[in-house]
Amino acid sequence: MAIKRILLKLSGEALAGNNSTGFDEDIVLDVANQVKQAIEQDIQIGVVIGGGNFWRGRTSNNIGRCKADQIGMLATIMNAIYVSEIFESVGLETEVLTPFEVGRFTKMYSIDRANKHLKHKKVVFFAGGTGHPYFSTDTAAALRAIEINADTILLAKNIDGVYDCDPNEYDTAKKYDEISLKEVIDKNLKVMDLTAAIMCLENKMPMLVFGLNEKNGIINTLSGDFKGTNIKV
Numbered sequence: 001m002a003i004k005r006i007l008l009k010l011s012g013e014a015l016a017g018n019n020s021t022g023f024d025e026d027i028v029l030d031v032a033n034q035v036k037q038a039i040e041q042d043i044q045i046g047v048v049i050g051g052g053n054f055w056r057g058r059t060s061n062n063i064g065r066c067k068a069d070q071i072g073m074l075a076t077i078m079n080a081i082y083v084s085e086i087f088e089s090v091g092l093e094t095e096v097l098t099p100f101e102v103g104r105f106t107k108m109y110s111i112d113r114a115n116k117h118l119k120h121k122k123v124v125f126f127a128g129g130t131g132h133p134y135f136s137t138d139t140a141a142a143l144r145a146i147e148i149n150a151d152t153i154l155l156a157k158n159i160d161g162v163y164d165c166d167p168n169e170y171d172t173a174k175k176y177d178e179i180s181l182k183e184v185i186d187k188n189l190k191v192m193d194l195t196a197a198i199m200c201l202e203n204k205m206p207m208l209v210f211g212l213n214e215k216n217g218i219i220n221t222l223s224g225d226f227k228g229t230n231i232k233v
């Protein structure tokens with residue numbers, strides 16, 4: 001099946017590169033140029049970015065989960081504003097949509113607005129997660145991919161695919177070329193959180209997992225020269 005519409009999920013950490021917080025601008029520029037090539041090939045692209053390069057579930061005895069998650073969701077908006085601006089700098093048109101009001105910085109998400117922009121070749125950033133605490137940007141990516149009826153989710157990570165165990169811990173770790181989403185869930189493989197994985201299973205949303213540090217990873221994945229893990233439903 002030819003891929004016409006995708007949801008690209010970028011992890012915050014992968015965008016930070018070796019800096020581990022903030023951004024590595026060269027990495028973001030590289031992503032922007034690859035996305036530009038994909039848009040020129042008439043592929044419609046929605047983007048969800050994590051927030052882990054700024055903030056992740058930092059609860060403490062003094063900070064509760066709901067407030068920590070609000071800060072996390074705001075971190076994803078900072079990421080979307082930054083990345084969309086870099087995308088614009090290479091000639092792409094973008095729109096940042098959020099599920100709650102952020103004054104004049106973003107526009108409110110609606111499926112009609114998202115579809116309209118996608119059809120006009122704009123890259124649509126779905127920022128602010130789902131707008132609710134106790135969820136993740138994985139869940140937001142699953143939800144928006146299902147809503148916009150994407151052909152697949154491209155999951156760009158700081159690891160090059162799905163392994164049977166953590167390759168940083170075990171030399172024997174084996175990468176899967178292909179695996180079913182059911183197996184991912186049953187084996188509790190760390191691809192995305194369980195809520196997101198189950199949503200994708202129930203709604204038959206496949207995924208292509210690859211490393212953001214692979215040269216031309218996004219373009220390779222879209223053109224069939226795929227080196228990551230194909231998660232089937």
Ligand code: UDP
Nearest residue numbers: 012050051052057069072129130135136137
């Ligand atoms: N978050 C949330 N609801 C959502 C999406 C995100 O509360 O719908 C918060 C949550 O605190 C999470 C943080 O935003 O820890 C950053 O998102 P995530 O950890 O998914 O980013 P990633 O790990 O992919 O960089």
